[in-house]
Amino acid sequence: MFHPVNTKISFPELENEIIRFWKDRNIFQKSLHNRTGSPQFTMYDGPPTANGKPGIHHVLSRVYKDIIPRYRTMKGSYVPRKAGWDTHGLPVELEIEKKLKFTSKADIENYGVAQFNKLCRESVFTYLKEWDSLTERIGFWIDLEHPYITLENSYIESCWWAIKELWDKGLVYHGYKVTPHCPRCGTSLSSHEVALGYRDDTVDPSVYIKFKVIDDSARKIVQNVAGDTKAMLRELGQKSVYFLAWTTTPWTLPGNTALAVSPELEYSVLKNENEYLILASARVMPVGFEGYTAVGTVQGNDLAGMAYEPLFNPHSFNVERRRFDKNTGFPVQSASKDNPLSYQVIAADFVSMEDGTGIVHVAPAFGEVDFKAGEENELNFVQNVDLDGNITGTYPFAGKFVKKADPLIIEDLSSRGLLYRRETITHTYPFCWRCDAPLLYYAKRSWYIRTTAKKQELIDGNATINWYPDH
Incomplete structure (x- = not known):
């Protein structure tokens, strides 16, 4: 029809x-x-x-x-x-x-x-x-x-x-994975979800922190310095030696368990009336050090393995310290209390000379690169933040949301003479596209599919x- x-x-x-x-x-x-x-x-x-x-x-x-x-x-x-x-x-x-x-x-x-x-x-x-x-x-x-x-x-x-x-089929396992985590929604976000929430005008702290080198390691470093070694050795009793590292996330500093250096690059030793500072030679001029003079250099490879004091000893603040172990099926195992506790410098290929000091603060609980470094070097693992984004333990800033804890952590370090410089930085940072909460890169212990x-x-x-x- x-x-x-x-x-x-x-x-x-x-x-x-x-x-x-x-x-x-x-x-x-x-x-x-x-x-x-x-x-x-x-x-x-x-x-x-x-x-x-x-x-x-x-x-x-x-x-x-x-x-x-x-x-x-x-x-x-x-x-x-x-x-x-x-x-x-x-x-x-x-x-x-x-x-x-x-x-x-x-x-x-x-x-x-x-x-x-x-x-x-x-x-x-x-x-x-x-x-x-x-x-x-x-x-x-x-x-x-x-x-x-x-x-x-x-x-x-x-x-x-x-x-x-x-x-x-053996494809389900219990382990850790670092994910961009929303503390408000209580869930991880996929990479395309993260891309929806970046903001280019985020203002965060920009702090340079001093990590005190253990005395034995300080002597070994000085012995490898190209400079007036004898004068430096004589002054070690009166002057402490510090590694200088930069971060925009002070809330991760209680979770620090290593410092990373570039093994092929040169590092400078700076001196003032009270202390020695160590950082990459390429970063001395960009950072700026009024009142300091360069007294020698040392290769990054000679810094690897050197020990330093934790900024915050987790055992002193009722926070569990765990440790990576390559020989077990589960990547992070409980660690016994070490007295005194010290952490080590590691050599790594992710150290950049574009910003910071050429010494990278490593917190395996709060970053994918950091976690991988923890696995490869069997580092300590300290997770001082819960899934709601609040600081745990008995720190003076415990119970605070991480971003609100930042200024308190900075003040604590300053009161102990461990803050070199405090500034702010405007940079790109990811926020949850659903609720606008700042995302935290967090090593989650959960069940995963292999x-x-x-x-x-x-x-x-x-x-x-x-x-x-x-x-």
Whole structure:
């Protein structure tokens, strides 16, 4: 049957006619029924959260998801498509927190976790009608009548089944991983989420800290100095020797367990009336040292292995000290109390001469590079901050949020003569894109999936895919 063609065509109405035709005649269902028994092609649809309105970007992603199943259907495959709804996670929780004007986990606990979860469950399908309408309007063929829903036990049990399968294959392990952590949301962020929250105008402390060299190490350093060694040895009894390091995160200093130097570079020894300072020769002029004179140089390689006093001995502040151990299955083991406790200088290839002093403060609990250095050198591991971003232990600044503890830590070091200079810096720093809290790079002890065991298989599989655009 043919219909007259109107010269004034309304494309939206034409599309609606096609949608009605598909719906009235169950075309999607017939496309499946007619291919029952044919080779099956499966495409997993990552489910959206229905507690937020769909946007134009969802149209784009759903069009892409619709093209491939339609193509495979036209090629004769049986292609069932099951809709899904993501009802877990932070998007749902944050929506309820905003509604209740909550600002912390404590607010949720005081309100009642069960009642809070009830509101989350009630909110997850707030915009379900809008999602169904959009899905139908753009011609996205998918089974909306029998969706999988992540809060249902059947789905949750399938996740536990998958974890059990991974466990049986030895792919689940207990360990540490350094992640960008939001102390307010209480979760790690992916790299693309971190990229959403960078701010170029963040003002932070910029401090130069003195680390006192142990006497025996000071003598060994002086003996390797190209300069007036005899005069320096005579003065060691009256003048202390310090390594000078720079940081913009004073809150990580209680977690310091090593200093890193570049083994190939030259380091200068500076002197004033009271002390000796050691830093990279290339950084002496940029940093500036009024009242100091250069008395000699030493190679970075000769500094490696030298010992210095902790800025904050964790045993004095009721904080556990752990230690990396390559010989055990778990990377960090409890360490006995050393009296006196000292840390060491390590040689490393990540030391930069673009800023700082050429001596890098290393805190394995608070940085990916630091953690790797801890593993490679079997360093001590001191985690003096909890997942809420608060300082633990019995420090004078314990209980404070890390950023609020910064000035207190600086004052403490200054009162002990360990602060060389205090400034501020405006630089780029990541914040949580959801709640604006500053992110903390934090070594989390948790359960992980050993994806590296399948890395090569994944790479080999990717090599068989015809990518558009090519890469």
